[in-house]
Amino acid sequence: MDHFAFTDGVLHAEQVPLPAIAEAVGTPVYVYSRATLTRHARVFRDALTSALDKPHIAFAVKSNPNLAVLKLLAKEGYGADVVSGGEMERALAAGIPAEGIVFSGVGKTTAELVRGLEAGIGQFNLESEEEGIELAALATARGLTAPAVLRVNPDVDAGTHGKISTGKAENKFGVPYDRAAAMFGRLAVLPGLNLRGLAVHIGSQLSKLDPMEAAFARLGDLMHTIRAAGHEVSHMDLGGGVGVPYKADDVFPSPEDYATMVARVTGNWGVTLMFEPGRIISGNSGVLLTQVVRVKPGVTSPFVIVDAAMNDLARPALYDAWHDFLAVTPSGERTTAHIVGPICESSDTFAMGRDIDTVQAGDLAVFRTAGAYGATMANTYNSRALVPEVMVDGDKWAVVAQRIDPAAILAAERVPDWLE
Ligand SMILES: Cc1ncc(COP(=O)(O)O)c(C=O)c1O
Numbered sequence: 415m416d417h418f419a420f421t422d423g424v425l426h427a428e429q430v431p432l433p434a435i436a437e438a439v440g441t442p443v444y445v446y447s448r449a450t451l452t453r454h455a456r457v458f459r460d461a462l463t464s465a466l467d468k469p470h471i472a473f474a475v476k477s478n479p480n481l482a483v484l485k486l487l488a489k490e491g492y493g494a495d496v497v498s499g500g501e502m503e504r505a506l507a508a509g510i511p512a513e514g515i516v517f518s519g520v521g522k523t524t525a526e527l528v529r530g531l532e533a534g535i536g537q538f539n540l541e542s543e544e545e546g547i548e549l550a551a552l553a554t555a556r557g558l559t560a561p562a563v564l565r566v567n568p569d570v571d572a573g574t575h576g577k578i579s580t581g582k583a584e585n586k587f588g589v590p591y592d593r594a595a596a597m598f599g600r601l602a603v604l605p606g607l608n609l610r611g612l613a614v615h616i617g618s619q620l621s622k623l624d625p626m627e628a629a630f631a632r633l634g635d636l637m638h639t640i641r642a643a644g645h646e647v648s649h650m651d652l653g654g655g656v657g658v659p660y661k662a663d664d665v666f667p668s669p670e671d672y673a674t675m676v677a678r679v680t681g682n683w684g685v686t687l688m689f690e691p692g693r694i695i696s697g698n699s700g701v702l703l704t705q706v707v708r709v710k711p712g713v714t715s716p717f718v719i720v721d722a723a724m725n726d727l728a729r730p731a732l733y734d735a736w737h738d739f740l741a742v743t744p745s746g747e748r749t750t751a752h753i754v755g756p757i758c759e760s761s762d763t764f765a766m767g768r769d770i771d772t773v774q775a776g777d778l779a780v781f782r783t784a785g786a787y788g789a790t791m792a793n794t795y796n797s798r799a800l801v802p803e804v805m806v807d808g809d810k811w812a813v814v815a816q817r818i819d820p821a822a823i824l825a826a827e828r829v830p831d832w833l834e
């Protein structure tokens with residue numbers, strides 16, 4: 415488990431025993447390892463840079479937008495793939511240069527497009543002809559030229575969970591493959607737009623490279639068609655999506671496998687390749703630390719009720735996602751149990767009939783592989799606190815996002831006079 419390992423029978427994040435963090439910050443709390451994040455960032459970057467000529471790597475901020483995480487990745491030379499004005503401001507605040515920022519997203523508002531133009535971001539990934547026309551006009555009005563690529567929907571099945579697949583024709587993302595070449599021609603001539611290539615992203619948590627390879631090959635064919643029509647293509651954005659193992663026995667492609675495949679498909683493209691990895695960088699760098707509230711008998715198995723819930727880690731409720739559950743101080747005994755949170759709906763279930771470390775009220779435990787799409791998807795449903803985040807670095811650690819208590823959220827609300 416990388417830099418999360420047992421020392422003297424207690425689970426540590428690097429050299430920090432997790433009970434020390436629970437004691438000081440309370441639970442639930444996300445805990446990130448600086449060493450793991452750094453290692454993942456370097457392994458991925460090195461794999462791509464040794465197989466390809468000067469790739470641009472933009473971290474998918476949505477997977478973990480914590481400012482400390484972004485700062486660390488900025489230092490590792492990463493750009494940022496953002497999908498909202500909020501993510502753009504975070505990337506800029508973390509010191510990621512504007513020219514390293516790629517703005518994806520199917521519904522960029524006028525205000526977001528303007529902010530991106532004024533900040534001088536490196537690339538807009540257009541999701542429709544309408545967006546391209548608007549961006550061109552906004553840029554022209556400001557005497558600017560917007561660097562852009564056109565996101566294409568290749569109609570390829572990513573073979574991942576339906577809710578995180580983005581590359582089938584029925585998905586809302588990108589423009590239809592068969593219409594893309596003509597659309598490129600119409601957009602390429604607009605003043606204010608430097609339409610310089612294509613983008614694709616067929617989904618997240620892909621366990622196999624074949625669907626990506628098929629999508630990239632289709633994108634390459636389209637690139638040749640566009641060039642044959644007389645347009646220059648200098649940048650091709652291959653998105654993110656490489657999956658990570660959530661279970662010990664799962665086998666996933668390595669960054670080297672991915673880089674080799676990309677080099678094979680794109681060998682003769684003669685462009686700057688761009689990437690938008692999220693989960694492969696941040697996924698295994700974090701755990702969600704929780705405390706067992708109590709254990710109650712059930713008809714089939716006992717319910718282990720923990721103080722983390724679907725509002726803190728939404729993935730199991732949304733995608734039936736698996737997150738390993740480990741006692742922080744395991745006794746050595748095992749049991750079969752359901753792991754649930756305190757929220758008032760049955761989707762607040764982390765696991766059913768799972769073989770786990772035997773735990774009791776008051777014990778600490780972690781959900782593993784929670785560094786991607788964990789804290790970023792947290793909310794305050796059931797008027798719960800917004801979960802805090804901690805980063806560990808060797809034997810030191812710091813709170814990198816404070817818990818926001820229900821009282822603070824309550825204080826932000828107002829009852830109008832006419833209801834008094
Ligand atoms: C356009 C785009 N780029 C990058 C990503 C990052 O994906 P992942 O975290 O799977 O690498 C996503 C999410 O699926 C995305 O929608």
Ligand SMILES: N[C@@H](CCCC[NH3+])C(=O)O
Nearest residue numbers: 476578618619729786787
């Ligand atoms: N939120 C999803 C990933 C979405 C990827 C966004 N394009 C997950 O937790 O797996």
